[in-house]
Amino acid sequence: MLSGYKSSGLLKARLNSLLLISLSSSNLIPSNGVEYILFSNISSDVSAIENDQVIPFQSFPHTAYIPPWVNIFTATIIMLKNGIALHHREKCSTGLSGLTAYAGLFEICKPKKGEKVFVSAACGSVGNLVGQYTKHLGCYVVGCASSLKKVKLFKEKLGFDEAFNYNEEADLKSILKRYFPDGIDIYFDNVGAEMLEAAILNMNLDGRVAVCGVISQYTDNEKRARPIMLSVIYKRITLRGFLANDYLSLFPEFITTTVNLINTGKIHVLEDVSIGLESVPSAFVGLFRGNNVGKTVVQVSDN
Amino acid sequence: MLSGYKSSGLLKARLNSLLLISLSSSNLIPSNGVEYILFSNISSDVSAIENDQVIPFQSFPHTAYIPPWVNIFTATIIMLKNGIALHHREKCSTGLSGLTAYAGLFEICKPKKGEKVFVSAACGSVGNLVGQYTKHLGCYVVGCASSLKKVKLFKEKLGFDEAFNYNEEADLKSILKRYFPDGIDIYFDNVGAEMLEAAILNMNLDGRVAVCGVISQYTDNEKRARPIMLSVIYKRITLRGFLANDYLSLFPEFITTTVNLINTGKIHVLEDVSIGLESVPSAFVGLFRGNNVGKTVVQVSDN
Numbered sequence: 091m092l093s094g095y096k097s098s099g100l101l102k103a104r105l106n107s108l109l110l111i112s113l114s115s116s117n118l119i120p121s122n123g124v125e126y127i128l129f130s131n132i133s134s135d136v137s138a139i140e141n142d143q144v145i146p147f148q149s150f151p152h153t154a155y156i157p158p159w160v161n162i163f164t165a166t167i168i169m170l171k172n173g174i175a176l177h178h179r180e181k182c183s184t185g186l187s188g189l190t191a192y193a194g195l196f197e198i199c200k201p202k203k204g205e206k207v208f209v210s211a212a213c214g215s216v217g218n219l220v221g222q223y224t225k226h227l228g229c230y231v232v233g234c235a236s237s238l239k240k241v242k243l244f245k246e247k248l249g250f251d252e253a254f255n256y257n258e259e260a261d262l263k264s265i266l267k268r269y270f271p272d273g274i275d276i277y278f279d280n281v282g283a284e285m286l287e288a289a290i291l292n293m294n295l296d297g298r299v300a301v302c303g304v305i306s307q308y309t310d311n312e313k314r315a316r317p318i319m320l321s322v323i324y325k326r327i328t329l330r331g332f333l334a335n336d337y338l339s340l341f342p343e344f345i346t347t348t349v350n351l352i353n354t355g356k357i358h359v360l361e362d363v364s365i366g367l368e369s370v371p372s373a374f375v376g377l378f379r380g381n382n383v384g385k386t387v388v389q390v391s392d393n
Numbered sequence: 394m395l396s397g398y399k400s401s402g403l404l405k406a407r408l409n410s411l412l413l414i415s416l417s418s419s420n421l422i423p424s425n426g427v428e429y430i431l432f433s434n435i436s437s438d439v440s441a442i443e444n445d446q447v448i449p450f451q452s453f454p455h456t457a458y459i460p461p462w463v464n465i466f467t468a469t470i471i472m473l474k475n476g477i478a479l480h481h482r483e484k485c486s487t488g489l490s491g492l493t494a495y496a497g498l499f500e501i502c503k504p505k506k507g508e509k510v511f512v513s514a515a516c517g518s519v520g521n522l523v524g525q526y527t528k529h530l531g532c533y534v535v536g537c538a539s540s541l542k543k544v545k546l547f548k549e550k551l552g553f554d555e556a557f558n559y560n561e562e563a564d565l566k567s568i569l570k571r572y573f574p575d576g577i578d579i580y581f582d583n584v585g586a587e588m589l590e591a592a593i594l595n596m597n598l599d600g601r602v603a604v605c606g607v608i609s610q611y612t613d614n615e616k617r618a619r620p621i622m623l624s625v626i627y628k629r630i631t632l633r634g635f636l637a638n639d640y641l642s643l644f645p646e647f648i649t650t651t652v653n654l655i656n657t658g659k660i661h662v663l664e665d666v667s668i669g670l671e672s673v674p675s676a677f678v679g680l681f682r683g684n685n686v687g688k689t690v691v692q693v694s695d696n
Contacts, residue, residue, distance in 0.1 A: 282622045304622040316617040319585045319607040322634035329632045331625035 186334055187215035187385055190302060192344040193337035195220050198300040198330050199276045203228035206270055208289055210256075211280035211305055213240040213360070215385035218248060219348075220278045222357040225249050229276075232269045234285070240383060247358060262288035273297075282306045286315040293325055301331040360384020489637055490518035490688055493605060495647040496640035498523050501603040501633050502579045506531035509573055511592055513559075514583035514608060516543040516663070518688035521551060522651075523581045525660040528552050532579075535572045537588070543686060550661055565591035576600075585609045589618040596628050604634040663687020 194216070201207060207224045211217045212233025221244065225231045232252040233244045244253035252269045259265045266274065266288050273294035279286050283306035289299070306313040321327065351357040362382040364372070497519070504510060510527045514520045515536025524547065528534045535555040536547045547556035555572045562568045569577065569591050576597035582589050586609035592602070609616040624630065654660040665685040667675070 279622075286622070301622055301625045304626070307621075307623060314619040315622060316619050318610075319582075319589070319604055319618060319634070320610060322604050322632065323607070323636065325634065326636065326639065327634050329625065331622070331628065331630050333626065333629065336629065 188219055188348055189337060189341060189344050190334040191216045191219035191223065192348065193334055193340055194278065194300040194302050194332055195223055197337060197340070198332050199278065199298045201227055201229055201276055204230070205275040206230045206272060206294070207232070207276045207278070208266065208270065208274045209233045209278045209280070210285050210289075211235065211303065212244060212250070212253065213383050214280055214303075215360075215382075216302060217278065217280050218244075218360045218384055219357070221250050222248055222351075224276075225251075226351065226356050243360075243383065248360075256285065263291050266292040276300075278302060280305060282315050283313045284315070287317050290317045290321050290325075290327060293321070293327055295325050297325055297327045299327065299329040301329055362386045491522055491651055492640060492644060492647050493637040494519045494522035494526065495651065496637055496643055497581065497603040497605050497635055498526055500640060500643070501635050502581065502601045504530055504532055504579055507533070508578040509533045509575060509597070510535070510579045510581065511569065511573065511577045512536045512581045512583070513588050513592075514538065514606065515547060515553070515556065516686050517583055517606075518663075518685075519605060520581065520583050521547075521663045521687055522660070524553050525551055525654075527579075528554075529654065529659050546663075546686065551663075559588065566594050569595040579603070581605060583608060585618050586616045587618070590620050593620045593624050593628075593630060596624070596630055598628050600628055600630045602630065602632040604632055665689045 195201060199207075201224050205224075207221075207229045209217045209221045209224075209231065210233075212221050213235040217233065217235075221231050221233050225248070231250050232254070233250050234254050234256045235241060235244070236255065236257055238255050238258075241253040241255050244250035254265055254269065256262065256265075262284050270292055274289060274292050275294050275297055277286075277289040277293065277297070277299045279289065279299055279301050280303035282304035285306075286299070290297075293299075322329070348357070352359060361384050364386075498504060502510075504527050508527075510524075510532045512520045512524045512527075512534065513536075515524050516538040520536065520538075524534050524536050528551070534553050535557070536553050537557050537559045538544060538547070539558065539560055541558050541561075544556040544558050547553040557568055557572065559565065559568075565587050573595055577592060577595050578597050578600060580589075580592040580596065580600070580602045582592065582602055582604050583606035585607035588609075589602070593600075596602075625632070651660070655662060664687050667689075
């Protein structure tokens with residue numbers, strides 16, 4: 091599957107300096123109907139960040155074979171420039187996924203202390219950070235995921251107030267009612283479909299939905315939400331789509347805040363590491379099967 | 394159907410001073426599952442408005458028989474206080490529907506000159522004003538409605554750039570693409586369902602949707618939009634529900650602006666008048682059948 095890349099002289103040259111390939115299924119870049127892989131080069135040069143400068147993304151798209159069940163594939167290649175600026179573990183939370191969580195939460199949802207926050211796909215690279223940021227802020231946080239193991243992790247390690255395994259729940263509207271007896275103020279949506287419908291039905295007045303990902307739709311285009319728009323009107327709900335790319339100016343603030351929270355033990359880094367370039371396909375498929383716990387990364391070099 | 398009201402001493406007393414009953418199907422008040430009629434008393438006392446004071450809505454709900462196909466009925470009773478403050482024709486555009494158009498457009502959509510605006514149910518009491526306000530502002534405006542007669546009215550009388558009869562169009566996505574080759578910046582949604590889906594597919598970056606009404610869903614709860622949420626993400630679209638009630642503080646500004654535009658011939662008043670209290674049921678049903686052209690009012694007194 092990746093042989094096309096190995097034959098690319100440009101990519102080979104770049105791969106020599108790689109530490110990690112970071113895989114994403116949410117908050118993707120538009121495909122415009124063309125199958126492609128977008129490699130985004132995030133520089134993590136700390137001196138640049140200290141000078142309050144952000145080195146812009148430099149992207150170079152490659153057309154390649156993509157499995158028929160997905161038309162978009164995003165791999166963020168974390169490149170090393172002039173030495174390792176951040177520790178390996180910090181990188182897992184401070185890449186594009188981390189910025190997605192940070193910008194989506196603070197710019198789109200604007201949470202206030204005490205508000206009730208629901209995060210779907212809360213074990214993903216974005217979701218786990220959204221939950222941890224809001225918990226740190228003093229919100230009531232409930233996450234959902236696809237296994238009991240993840241649910242335990244939310245409550246025992248990440249400090250979520252509640253969590254549930256949506257695979258065990260037939261009636262999402264009722265389960266949200268149970269976990270949010272006072273309603274949901276903020277829904278950070280990574281999945282779409284029935285979960286979005288159920289969240290809207292349980293939202294409070296002036297509820298905010300950050301539309302971050304639609305994982306339900308990546309593998310089945312017919313699995314789409316049919317929200318009750320009357321509820322959107324009556325409850326003055328705002329739904330807003332966003333991409334992290336629009337918030338690059340927040341990068342220094344995001345890095346500083348997040349690294350500080352990691353280093354003081356206020357938030358935990360969740361990563362799911364595979365070794366070797368050949369593991370990219372299985373790691374990527376795992377994202378759509380809900381196998382990953384935290385940020386999915388592929389380590390292709392150990393320097 | 395309305396005999397219940399006639400037997401109400403309170404209502405009878407109030408009816409004696411009525412000029413018009415104004416009927417609405419969009420931007421309704423929540424029903425909370427209870428069948429009721431909400432009578433909102435809008436005072437249109439000009440002296441109060443000139444003093445920059447707004448007389449608050451005073452509502453008194455009545456439980457009554459409602460046809461089974463609709464669970465909400467809003468009748469705004471325009472009461473006369475100390476003489477007629479505004480002319481009859483101005484009232485038609487300066488009631489709750491007018492405030493809905495004004496607040497939804499300027500507070501939710503924030504149109505800028507030159508932007509491309511699409512209005513559904515554009516012949517309704519709200520839609521026709523949204524189109525006229527935006528046209529006056531220098532936007533490109535397209536409206537849709539349910540008959541050729543209304544389409545002609547938009548273009549010939551109201552100055553819309555384009556208009557179409559959605560009953561003649563099988564492919565809403567394509568028709569919007571044809572009328573908006575450069576995409577839609579603002580969609581003022583009064584209908585929901587397939588029209589909302591098609592509008593989202595044709596929106597530009599940073600598109601805004603004012604979720605004002607869901608007339609498709611009033612008579613068939615299964616007729617719900619299944620928007621492509623990936624488009625909402627990629628195009629950073631904001632959908633926002635609202636009720637005019639939240640914008641009562643805009644009432645003086647709205648009245649002044651609108652009366653001025655009417656009196657200088659910049660916008661036209663569209664009204665659909667039935668005579669006599671007994672015509673309320675048929676006038677109301679007409680709203681859901683798309684019979685009305687402009688604001689539906691029932692004249693119950695000619696003083």
